[in-house]
Amino acid sequence: MHVVHKPSTGKRITLALFIALILFVASNFVDEYRIFQGAQVAAYLVGIISIVLLTGFSGQITLGQGAFMAVGAYSAAIVVQEFALPIWLTFFIAVIAAALFGAIIGISAGRLSGPYLAGATLAFAVGIPALANAIPILGGEQGLSFDIGFAPGKYADTVSPYKWLFWICALCAIIAVVIAVNLTSSGMGREWRAVRAHETAAALSGINPARSKVLAFTVSSGFAGLAGVSFSATVGLVSPSGFTLSLSFLLLTGAILGGISHISGALGGAFIIVIIPTIFEAWTEEASLGVATYLPGIIVSALLLLSIALAPEGPSEALHKLRHRGHRKP
Amino acid sequence: MTLRVRGLTIDHGAIRAISSASFNVPKGSITAVIGANGAGKSTLLRTISGLKRATSGNILWDELAIDHLQTEQIVRAGIVHVPEGRSVVTELTVSENLALGGVWRLRKNKADVVRAIDEVYELFPRLAERRKQRADTLSGGERQMLAIGRGLVARPQLLLLDEPSLGLAPLVVEQIFQTLAQLQRSTGMTILLVEQNAMSALRIASQGIVLDQGQVVIADDARAIMNDTALRHAYLGY
Amino acid sequence: MNLLNTLIAGVSIGAIYSLIAFALILVWRSTRVVNFAQAGQAAFSTYVGLTIEKAVGNYWLALIGAILAGVIVGAFVEVVVVRFIVKRATSAATATVAPVIAMLGLLGIFQGVMGLIWGGEYQPYPTAFAREGMSIAGNQIPFSQFDLFVLLTVVVAMSISAVIFQRTSLGLSMRAAAFAPEVTRLSGIRVSRIRTLGWAFAGGAGGLAGVLVAPTTFIAPNSFDLLLVFGFTAAVIGGLDSLIGGVLGGLALGIGLSVVTGYLGGSYTFMTAFVLLIVILLVRPQGILGARGARRA
Numbered sequence: 001m002h003v004v005h006k007p008s009t010g011k012r013i014t015l016a017l018f019i020a021l022i023l024f025v026a027s028n029f030v031d032e033y034r035i036f037q038g039a040q041v042a043a044y045l046v047g048i049i050s051i052v053l054l055t056g057f058s059g060q061i062t063l064g065q066g067a068f069m070a071v072g073a074y075s076a077a078i079v080v081q082e083f084a085l086p087i088w089l090t091f092f093i094a095v096i097a098a099a100l101f102g103a104i105i106g107i108s109a110g111r112l113s114g115p116y117l118a119g120a121t122l123a124f125a126v127g128i129p130a131l132a133n134a135i136p137i138l139g140g141e142q143g144l145s146f147d148i149g150f151a152p153g154k155y156a157d158t159v160s161p162y163k164w165l166f167w168i169c170a171l172c173a174i175i176a177v178v179i180a181v182n183l184t185s186s187g188m189g190r191e192w193r194a195v196r197a198h199e200t201a202a203a204l205s206g207i208n209p210a211r212s213k214v215l216a217f218t219v220s221s222g223f224a225g226l227a228g229v230s231f232s233a234t235v236g237l238v239s240p241s242g243f244t245l246s247l248s249f250l251l252l253t254g255a256i257l258g259g260i261s262h263i264s265g266a267l268g269g270a271f272i273i274v275i276i277p278t279i280f281e282a283w284t285e286e287a288s289l290g291v292a293t294y295l296p297g298i299i300v301s302a303l304l305l306l307s308i309a310l311a312p313e314g315p316s317e318a319l320h321k322l323r324h325r326g327h328r329k330p
Numbered sequence: 331m332t333l334r335v336r337g338l339t340i341d342h343g344a345i346r347a348i349s350s351a352s353f354n355v356p357k358g359s360i361t362a363v364i365g366a367n368g369a370g371k372s373t374l375l376r377t378i379s380g381l382k383r384a385t386s387g388n389i390l391w392d393e394l395a396i397d398h399l400q401t402e403q404i405v406r407a408g409i410v411h412v413p414e415g416r417s418v419v420t421e422l423t424v425s426e427n428l429a430l431g432g433v434w435r436l437r438k439n440k441a442d443v444v445r446a447i448d449e450v451y452e453l454f455p456r457l458a459e460r461r462k463q464r465a466d467t468l469s470g471g472e473r474q475m476l477a478i479g480r481g482l483v484a485r486p487q488l489l490l491l492d493e494p495s496l497g498l499a500p501l502v503v504e505q506i507f508q509t510l511a512q513l514q515r516s517t518g519m520t521i522l523l524v525e526q527n528a529m530s531a532l533r534i535a536s537q538g539i540v541l542d543q544g545q546v547v548i549a550d551d552a553r554a555i556m557n558d559t560a561l562r563h564a565y566l567g568y
Numbered sequence: 569m570n571l572l573n574t575l576i577a578g579v580s581i582g583a584i585y586s587l588i589a590f591a592l593i594l595v596w597r598s599t600r601v602v603n604f605a606q607a608g609q610a611a612f613s614t615y616v617g618l619t620i621e622k623a624v625g626n627y628w629l630a631l632i633g634a635i636l637a638g639v640i641v642g643a644f645v646e647v648v649v650v651r652f653i654v655k656r657a658t659s660a661a662t663a664t665v666a667p668v669i670a671m672l673g674l675l676g677i678f679q680g681v682m683g684l685i686w687g688g689e690y691q692p693y694p695t696a697f698a699r700e701g702m703s704i705a706g707n708q709i710p711f712s713q714f715d716l717f718v719l720l721t722v723v724v725a726m727s728i729s730a731v732i733f734q735r736t737s738l739g740l741s742m743r744a745a746a747f748a749p750e751v752t753r754l755s756g757i758r759v760s761r762i763r764t765l766g767w768a769f770a771g772g773a774g775g776l777a778g779v780l781v782a783p784t785t786f787i788a789p790n791s792f793d794l795l796l797v798f799g800f801t802a803a804v805i806g807g808l809d810s811l812i813g814g815v816l817g818g819l820a821l822g823i824g825l826s827v828v829t830g831y832l833g834g835s836y837t838f839m840t841a842f843v844l845l846i847v848i849l850l851v852r853p854q855g856i857l858g859a860r861g862a863r864r865a
Contacts, residue, residue, distance in 0.1 A: 055665065059665075061664070061665050061668055061669075063604070063668070063672060108846055108849070108850050111849075111850060111853075112849055112850075112853075113664065114664030114665065114668065115596075115601075115602040115664065115668060115808075116804070116849050116853065118602065118604070118668040119602060119604075119797075119800045119804070119845075120845060120846060120849060122604060122796075122797065122800075123797040123800065123801070123841075123842055123845055124842065126793045126794055126796075126797045127794075127797070127838045127839070127842050130794075130835070130837070130838035130839070131838065131839060133835050134835035134836055134838070134839055245790070245793060246676070249672060249673075249675075249676050252669065252672065253673075256669065290683065290684055290687060290688075291684065293683065293688070294680045294681075294683035294684045294688075295680070295684070297676055297679065297680040297683070298676070298677055298680035298681060298684070300676065301672075301673045301674070301675075301676025301677040301680060302673070302677055303673075304669065304670075304672070304673035304676065305649070305670055305673030305674060305677065308653065308657075308666050308669050308670045308673065309649070309652055309653055309656060309670065310656075379754060381750065381753070381754075400758075401753045401754060402753060402756050402757065402758045402759075405754065405755070405756030406756060410754070410756075411754050412754075413750070413751075413754065417748070417750070417751045417754075418748075418751065419743075419744045419747050419748040419751055419752070420747070420748075421743065421747045421748075422740070422743060422744060422747075426740055426743075426744075429737070429740060430740060430741070430744050430751075430752065430755045430757070431755050431756075433737045433740060433741055433755065433756070433757055434755065434756030434757055435756070436737050480751075480755065481754075484755065484756060
């Protein structure tokens with residue numbers, strides 16, 4: 001029996017507040033474009049966490065996480081448009097709406113295995129544009145505007161819109177990380193992993209696998225909803241073109257590259273998927289535009305394929321195993 | 331052609347299934363490998379036919395080292411394995427299952443494949459009656475006949491048979507074993523037979539090999555093993 | 569619009585769904601992988617066809633070129649990627665997830681490469697036949713010469729496949745390898761080669777489907793994503809294991825969706841297919857046509 005010292009919830013919150021403070025201060029010393037990218041990283045981070053929770057912990061594959069993000073984002077945009085609710089409230093609504101939707105899908109998904117679940121979630125993601133066109137309130141191809149506006153009151157003049165955006169997205173991300181870490185180190189996280197490892201064994205030790213899977217789907221969708229609304233805030237718009245299949249692929253790649261079984265890997269994954277396209281921005285003037293447009297996608301996909309081929313559990317997982325090989329078994 | 335196994339060691343993950351086994355299967359013999367459940371008998375056959383890789387040791391088919399060949403190449407060398415559990419393709423018909431056994435040499439000698447299939451029908455007339463039926467409609471004994479028949483269509487020089495008696499009624503077992511003995515006499519082929527049903531196997535065999543917990547404990551004349559009461563009590567439980 | 573016309577209108581698109589379902593099922597049976605990259609393979613093959621068409625100006629040469637490209641790409645994908653992935657993903661947790669994600673990565677690579685070579689905009693694909701509805705006894709029906717051509721081509725392709733599967737030793741090997749790979753290997757058949765052939769075959773079917781659907785959908789790197797989803801739905805209707813089931817599933821889906829489009833409007837087409845997919849997966853995961861008897865060929 002070995003004792004692991006894990007930080008308590010209180011310590012985690014203290015740490016999170018400290019990180020928030022650093023980010024707050026740092027945001028005053030970085031140029032506007034980097035701040036915008038920081039907001040992107042924060043939004044992707046939450047999206048990747050939602051995949052890590054679902055696939056890494058609960059073992060349910062999703063190819064269409066972008067669709068759940070879309071549910072959250074559209075819910076937020078609709079309440080803004082129809083009821084003119086304050087922006088901060090829409091974040092909660094997005095989380096709740098996506099989680100509710102996730103629960104409904106999760107009830108069906110819990111009964112689907114591997115390729116079937118993959119196909120169903122893929123179908124969902126592919127169908128987002130078709131659905132947006134079919135339901136009039138969603139605004140068709142143009143979508144709905146989603147503007148988080150300026151900082152309140154007298155700060156509106158001193159705080160740039162990008163900084164304001166970054167603060168909101170970073171705050172969401174920090175809250176999401178704290179909740180996710182607490183969830184996964186709780187009994188619930190252990191249940192999910194037990195079901196992933198061996199469903200029958202988990203059932204025999206008193207866990208209800210079906211309920212555990214639906215719960216995982218619900219929680220994961222809630223995170224996806226938050227990611228969706230953060231993502232829409234960075235774009236200023238909720239439209240079908242924002243939630244394409246490539247977005248789902250991108251997030252899945254981030255989750256795999258960061259390490260599908262660890263929340264801590266999500267940040268690395270989010271950085272990678274934001275940084276890769278920026279590498280080619282410098283090229284754009286010289287090389288043809290097509291290269292800069294398509295090469296990032298090819299590289300991201302190739303990384304995804306390579307990491308699956310070389311380390312099926314993800315590269316960071318392989319490193320993790322390598323590091324802990326010494327004291328795994330006597 | 332003689333099969334020679336030299337110092338063969340096979341592992342199942344962390345478990346040693348066969349340790350350092352050496353024996354010969356002489357040409358034209360029926361050699362019975364007997365031993366309790368879990369003695370490593372099936373693993374041995376799966377390694378000879380190339381479905382599994384040995385940890386160390388050699389398997390020689392006359393001068394040819396077959397321990398690193400692919401299953402398909404081993405079949406082409408004349409060694410055909412009929413695994414346990416009446417292994418037929420249940421979704422295919424009887425005649426399709428038999429044809430499957432000859433597909434690999436269809437281009438070389440189509441006439442002989444047709445002849446071999448006809449011979450199987452003669453050997454097992456029950457199969458001839460059901461040639462258009464799907465294999466999953468057959469009884470257990472018929473399926474075992476079909477599995478053996480599929481192996482015979484390849485015209486093996488060495489036939490590896492795994493537990494042909496498993497789960498079959500004694501009368502059916504008797505019939506299959508008699509057919510095998512008769513087949514061996516008429517064709518001169520070599521048969522390596524793995525069996526838990528030691529008595530039936532030794533009765534038609536010329537040589538017996540007793541496996542116990544992965545080790546060859548006895549390799550002797552089949553009759554001598556049957557007559558050795560102490561040995562029977564120790565390893566065969568009767 | 570009367571019901572008969574609606575039904576007729578769905579037949580030719582249904583035949584194309586059948587082709588995609590056929591390709592997905594063929595691969596699933598031999599490798600236990602749902603080939604989500606098929607959308608990319610089919611689009612790539614179609615682009616090859618379009619390039620030939622532009623260079624030579626011959627529709628038939630382009631058609632054959634696209635099918636051949638599909639065959640080559642399919643075999644390439646199996647030999648270079650799939651074989652490796654399946655060998656590596658051995659633990660229970662990764663065996664189902666890893667190939668799916670790998671296929672997705674492959675789809676991304678395909679779409680990116682296509683964008684690099686041919687650009688991202690939608691391009692028209694020519695046809696050799698009229699697209700206006702034919703008239704029978706003075707009444708125009710929503711079924712053009714092109715639709716007839718699509719239907720006949722698919723029927724011919726399926727008939728050839730049926731003959732190969734049921735009457736040749738190659739087909740026998742493919743069926744045996746799908747259901748009992750070990751017994752097939754022990755029968756001296758090179759199962760890995762048979763598997764490559766299966767992927768090649770499926771790739772060819774995808775290329776054909778691409779050329780047949782492109783005049784309607786146009787061609788862009790991701791223009792077949794929706795086709796893939798419909799093909800998958802058709803395959804699931806058929807039970808994912810039965811080629812005949814998948815082909816019938818495609819026809820049923822095409823006709824069914826045509827009825828929905830005709831009576832409710834085009835915006836409900838996808839939703840209907842999606843709901844259908846989910847309902848079938850939940851209620852009858854073995855497929856509507858995937859009863860034991862249909863599992864055969």
